[in-house]
Amino acid sequence: MSYPGWMLLRVARRIPRTESEGPGARYALWVQGCSIRCEGCCNPEMFSDRGGEEVDVAALAREVLDEPGLEGLSILGGEPFEQAGPLAELASLVREGGLSVMVFSGFVREELEARADPHALALLAAADLLADGPFVASQPGSRWRWLGSQNQRMHFLSERYTPEDARFYGDNTVDIRLVDGRLEISGWAPAVKCLGIERLRRRG
Numbered sequence: 001m002s003y004p005g006w007m008l009l010r011v012a013r014r015i016p017r018t019e020s021e022g023p024g025a026r027y028a029l030w031v032q033g034c035s036i037r038c039e040g041c042c043n044p045e046m047f048s049d050r051g052g053e054e055v056d057v058a059a060l061a062r063e064v065l066d067e068p069g070l071e072g073l074s075i076l077g078g079e080p081f082e083q084a085g086p087l088a089e090l091a092s093l094v095r096e097g098g099l100s101v102m103v104f105s106g107f108v109r110e111e112l113e114a115r116a117d118p119h120a121l122a123l124l125a126a127a128d129l130l131a132d133g134p135f136v137a138s139q140p141g142s143r144w145r146w147l148g149s150q151n152q153r154m155h156f157l158s159e160r161y162t163p164e165d166a167r168f169y170g171d172n173t174v175d176i177r178l179v180d181g182r183l184e185i186s187g188w189a190p191a192v193k194c195l196g197i198e199r200l201r202r203r204g
């Protein structure tokens with residue numbers, strides 16, 4: 001499959017396969033830059049919009065679709081809707097390739113829809129799942145797997161998933177994989193922090 005390459009996305013981190021960032025095996029993509037800055041955020045190194053690396057969206061879509069056996073792509077942050085244009089393009093390409101798309105945002109759905117920003121609406125239209133709302137440290141825990149605080153909600157934006165899917169409930173998990181001699185950690189962020197593994201990962 002070939003795509004025109006013309007959009008750049010600022011990426012903080014990416015893991016080609018995890019089973020701890022959404023339903024099934026997924027490519028996990030953390031974007032760089034978030035102006036929301038929740039107290040207790042697990043990814044403060046992703047606040048600045050000048051960190052990370054710029055990645056061509058078409059090349060990234062190919063990378064995701066070339067990974068065997070994936071169910072979908074999960075987009076985390078940072079704040080995805082602060083790069084909604086290139087992410088809408090990425091999500092569309094990935095969905096055209098047959099994978100599902102899940103987006104985690106610190107903004108609530110109603111706020112995103114009220115903006116009437118065509119890029120934000122395009123990203124919502126290209127997503128199957130939206131986990132929304134800022135992280136509120138005083139309200140830890142969630143009925144939904146993968147979410148961090150009680151205020152956050154899961155929106156089923158397409159018919160691909162339903163709330164009856166048992167995978168959306170139950171214990172959170174952490175994936176630890178050894179890839180080319182490096183530990184790749186993903187999954188429930190508080191557990192990753194408690195284990196001190198995040199520090200280990202950053203040392204590379």
Ligand code: SF4
Nearest residue numbers: 034037038041078106
């Ligand atoms: S929206 Fe997400 S990335 Fe941004 S500060 Fe809150 S928890 Fe951190």
